[in-house]
Each structure stands twice: as structure tokens, then as C-alpha cells.
Amino acid sequence: xxxxxxxxxxxxxxxxxxxxxxLIEMFIDGIAEKQQVLNQASITDQREEIQVxxxxxxxxxxxxxxxxxxxxAAELEQACKTGDPVMIVQxxxxxxxxxxxxxx
Numbered sequence: 001x002x003x004x005x006x007x008x009x010x011x012x013x014x015x016x017x018x019x020x021x022x023l024i025e026m027f028i029d030g031i032a033e034k035q036q037v038l039n040q041a042s043i044t045d046q047r048e049e050i051q052v053x054x055x056x057x058x059x060x061x062x063x064x065x066x067x068x069x070x071x072x073a074a075e076l077e078q079a080c081k082t083g084d085p086v087m088i089v090q091x092x093x094x095x096x097x098x099x100x101x102x103x104x
Contacts, residue, residue, distance in 0.1 A: 006097070007101065008101070009101055009103040010066065010068070010069075010098065010101045010102045011103060012064055012065030013065035013066070014064070014065035015065070015104070020064075020065070024064055027060065027064045028102060028103070031102055034057065034099065035096055035100060037053060038053060039096055041053075043089060043092070044085070047083070047088065050076065050080055050088065051076075051080035054074070054080060054091075055073070055077050056073075057070070057095070058074045061073060069098060069099070072091070072094055072095045072098050073095060075091050075094075076088070076092060076095050
């Protein structure tokens with residue numbers, strides 16, 4: 001499902017901007033917790049929680065220089081809205097994998 005090139009570390013588009021360093025660090029510090037919530041959330045009992053988290057990541061991703069994060073989160077949010085369990089699982093896995101690649 002994921003191609004080998006998609007295992008490279010992901011850095012913010014703003015990583016070279018000293019004014020954003022501290023903000024990006026704070027954002028990255030919270031990723032492990034978000035990834036854990038995403039991985040442990042049940043698609044049957046916690047679909048709304050997954051949708052809310054996806055919505056939050058969609059909004060913050062681009063703001064912190066992670067446009068792909070916003071795109072992946074939007075796809076998960078949409079899958080939650082439609083309620084397709086296969087698509088939710090697939091998009092949860094893709095988003096979680098991407099979150100795991102984010103580095104400073």
C-alpha cells in the first residue's frame with residue numbers, strides 16, 4: 001500500500017525559517033500523542049473522535065508547513081463522514097504512517 005519512497009522523513013516547508021522553529025517543535029512534540037489516539041481509536045465506537053482529530057490535523061497541517069498532512073487528514077475526515085469502515089481504516093493507516101515520518 002505504501003511505496004518505499006514514502007518512508008523518507010518529512011520536514012515542514014518552514015523548517016529553514018528560524019521564526020517558525022519553536023512553533024514547529026511544539027507541533028511535532030504533540031504528534032506522538034495524536035498518532036497514538038489515531039491508532040487506538042475504534043472505527044465503530046470512536047468514529048466521531050477520529051473525524052475530529054482528522055479535522056484538527058487538516059487545519060493545522062498546512063499552517064505548520066505540512067501540506068500533505070492536511071490532504072491525508074482531509075481524506076480521513078471525509079471517510080469518517082461517509083462511514084465506510086474500509087476507507088476509514090485505510091486512511092487511518094496512511095495518516096498514522098505519515099505522522100510517524102515527521103521530523104524536525
